[in-house]
Amino acid sequence: MNLKIYDSMTRELQPFIPREPGKVNMYVCGPTVYDYIHIGNARPVIFFDVVRRYLEAIGFQVNYIVNYTDVDDKMIRKATELGITVPELAERFITAFKEDREALGALPPTVSPRVMETMPEIIAFIQDLVDQGVAYENGGDVYFRTGSFSEYGKLSHKNLDELQYGIRIDVDERKESAQDFVLWKAAKPGEIYWSSPWGDGRPGWHIECSAMIRKYAGDTLDIHGGGHDLQFPHHECEIAQSESLTGQPLSRNWMHNGFVNINNEKMSKSLGNGVTVRQLLQGMSKYAIRYLMLATHYRSPLNFSEETIRQATNSIDRLTNCRDNVKHRLSSVAQGNLALAGDEGLKERLKQLAKDFHSRMEDDFSTPDAITAWFGLVSEVNTYLQREAVSETSLLFILAQIDEMNGILGLLPTIEEAGLLDDEVDALIAERAAARANRNFARSDEIRDLLASRGILLDDTPQGVRWRRK
Template sequence: MSIKLYNTLNRKIEPFVPLEEGKVKMYVCGPTVYNYIHIGNARPAVVFDMVRRYLEYRGYEVTYVSNFTDVDDKIIKAAEEMGEDVQTLAERFIEAYHEDTGKLGVKKADVHPRVTDTMPEIISFIERLVEKGFAYEAEGDVYFRTRKFDDYGKLSHQSIDDLQLGTRIQVGEKKEDALDFVLWKSAKPGEIYWDSPWGNGRPGWHIECSAMVKKYLGNTIDIHAGGQDLSFPHHENEIAQSEALNEKQMANYWIHNGYINIDNEKMSKSLGNFILVHDIIKKFDPEVVRFFIVNAHYRSPINFSDDQLTSAASGLERMRTTYKNLQHRLQETVNLAEDNDKWVKDIKKYHDEFIEAMDDDFNSANAVAVMFELVKLGNIYLREKHTNKEVLQYFLKQLDEMSLVLGIHLKEVATLLDEEIETLIQERIDARKNRDFHRADEIRDTLKDKGIILEDTPQGTRWKRV
């Protein structure tokens, strides 16, 4: 079996073949940090975290990069309205992003680059585009010559002539062509700025990701992902910039998640129906929110409502109840059961079906359906008069693996405070010094069961929540 995914670039399901065997370079467009994230921002964070988890489950070494846009018109405006400087506001909402997505079970990226930390690379990128004739300066602004890039429109499958219809040069713009887009913006009075060969200013939105991809992952990557709304113009412009400079394909696979509707209406600022994750998780268990998101195919539009979350909560609780009952029966079982091979074979069938579902364009909707079938089988097995420990352990093992891929917990995990974790880590250090390796391993396993992973480094023991 091999993974197949829908590639927006070619508009078809394709076998996944990485650039380097066993390794995946993956870039996901992150948020512009001027407020708490809304449920629409949460969907790509959860979806592509799940994709990453599944690739890792299938044995790939994934280098996962997701950026923060920490300087932008929206951030400048929000900072002015709130009476904060741009960098303080951005830092506050980056921390809020990590807090909210962490509660949704999203693992941190290997690198979370920021625009403000990538400015030398962005300026260098633009300089080289100017040198190659793909960009030009106009009174302190720098624009990309869209028509000069022959493949423009290949991601959105639009011709340059179709794109030109209805396009006009706005008042104050100094473009050569209405289709040209900005790479560098000259600073307005009072705005945050960086020095550049074209004067004080800051980057346009699209160039940021091109520079970050190149810096952290190279000229060509395996997977570039983001919300459907980013495919045009953001990702189209990324391709134009990167491929014009590097003369290589930017990404072999482009994947985009679908929209979220709110109570059957498209989420939009004009309707005022944006719902912040910060508020949702005060009302619903964050794992329920995640389960709601993964309980749909990532490319399908989904409808968000309290009723949908209540239904998701009921489904997740049904799984957790069966899991708990299997655990309890395991403690009571004395291995008098027969027909164990039959049960193992039936469980294995659902394991294979789960893999088949996820291999098919990360179809988590079908994968969740398989989990429910396995739960149903578990409930049937629990009605048996005699049960077998190996069969019960196999049920639990498969449910653990499936839930790990989807990023949910079925086993009860008592949340530890940071201080409690540090105390246990110190006890483990002391146990190792005293050569009590049994106790040291016991503490590591205890923390792992509670979602705490330890990493022993030359600088000491580090820990993280998963």
């Protein structure tokens, strides 16, 4: 195993060596559940799903943790606007997020902790920081003494002077220093709150993830992931409070995905160009969305446009047609319609392409290059299928290679999702052939139209009828 990951902290590729052999603890910052997720949120959902899939494919047991931020300022404001409680709002949009995650073809995490369910651990974490003297209370609020952590800024590569006004908190006279960040907020009238040693209130954003990480993965993660915008202040503050408490590195590897742009412009509320996952799925398959997300390296900016959507859709069609054509040809061979012909040269070329696929994934999860290797397989297979005689063994080997790649990238629809089952298609094609033999061309055309309406396209070839999914 030669997996290397670009670490955001060292800004270098480094060999991936988990803390415990054979096991990986991975935490990815999840959504604040006050609204439907947009395509910017979808990028880490899809990319880190692939990271998890690949680690499992090469033999690791992965503890994949994705949290829900189910109480914060945005949650309180939105709940007030809708006239419901914060817990009711959280339930509504956690359910929506799960639906969107499934719609994007992402596997559910091992565990999905919620802030409201982790409150005892959060309060205990803050109390330990106060006891250590690196946090202090003033007026019911509790702050972290940023100056007490000499390495603050090591992830974002900034110093305290540069960060003085960058921390997501207003300048407050109750703070000893402008750089100090909040761990616990005193409750305002009418706000949701929990009891604590410092009075009624709720946690700050950064402490929530530190407490959930410690509860579900221990003191040190193998991989901590999230969007590039989370490096500072969120992850920087996580590091300061966690490492101050434990004396251990919070994570052995830091991974951050790049931004998503719309028509080469940064997605923002001011531009009004945000697109939710639900809106996107109305005109684009989840596989095309996954392809578009994975066709650009995760650390690079990604651009959504009509052209990139069209390219992604066409690419998925090509990958799907290749697999379906192999399955159709295999059915013909199994029925004894075609002679068998071995091809060891083909197998060797496919083995090399599979090796290339894995070598690209081992290189910091370079999904664009892995997809290129997959298309190399498609070219080899399409050439092979032009033969009059093919080998059942070779076809099975091809399907195994496709299934392995697809199991990692998740780009092909299942048979059930594609509509008619293979056996149903074959039965209709056989009925159409019988109709043509009996010169019942009306029924023959009717079957062709029926299949077309279900996304099945027919090609009459000298070797028989081939079909593919649209």
